[in-house]
Amino acid sequence: DGGITQSPKYLFRKEGQNVTLSCEQNLNHDAMYWYRQDPGQGLRLIYYSQIVNDFQKGDIAEGYSVSREKKESFPLTVTSAQKNPTAFYLCASSTRTGGANTGELFFGEGSRLTVL
C-alpha cells in the first residue's frame, strides 16, 4: 500500500550527538515536509522540499539539516546545535499544488526523539 514510513519510531540520544530521522514515501509526491510537535504548540515547520535537490527552511530550521537526493526520501538530521531537541517529529508529503491539487498533506506515524 502507498504511504509514508518514518523510522525509528522511538529514538534516544545523548547530548552532543547528531541523529538522523528517516522518511520515505511511495506516493509519488513531489513535496515533502518535516514538522515538530510539542505539547500545546501545534505543529511547527522545520524544512520543506518541493522538488528533488531543493529545499527551504521553515519556521524553526536552526539546529536541523535535511537532504533531498531522491524523490522518495527526505531525511532529517537533528544536530547537536539544536538546544531542545526532545519532541515528536512528523514527516509529510503532498502533490504540488495547483489546479485540482489542493495540497493536503499525508503524514507518517512520527518519530519520538528523547535526549537523555
Next chain:
Amino acid sequence: AQSVAQPEDQVNVAEGNPLTVKCTYSVSGNPYLFWYVQYPNRGLQFLLKYITGDNLVKGSYGFEAEFNKSQTSFHLKKPSALVSDSALYFCAVRAPSGNTGKLIFGQGTTLQVKP
C-alpha cells in the same frame, strides 16, 4: 501573515450529543482550509477540506465543517459524538496564491467524549 486559531484547548461532550470544535483563520484572499485528527503517538489523518463551493463540507467518520467567510471561521462539527472520536484535532490553512503547499496549523483542540 497567515494564522489559525483554535480558541479551546479542550472540548468535553457526552456520547450521542453534537460536538463543535472551533477554528478561526487569517489569510489574504480566499483560503484553503483543512481539518486533521491525531490519535496518541500517531501521525495526523486528513478529515476534510474546504476549497470552494458549498460552505458545508462533509468528511470522514461523519464529520463536517462549515465555512463562514464573514466570520473567518471553519468550525468542525458532528451531529452525534462517539467515544472513539476522542482525539486531538487540528485546523490548518493555506493561501491559494503561490504553490508552496505549506500549511499553517492551529495549536490543536483535544476532544474528550465521555460515555
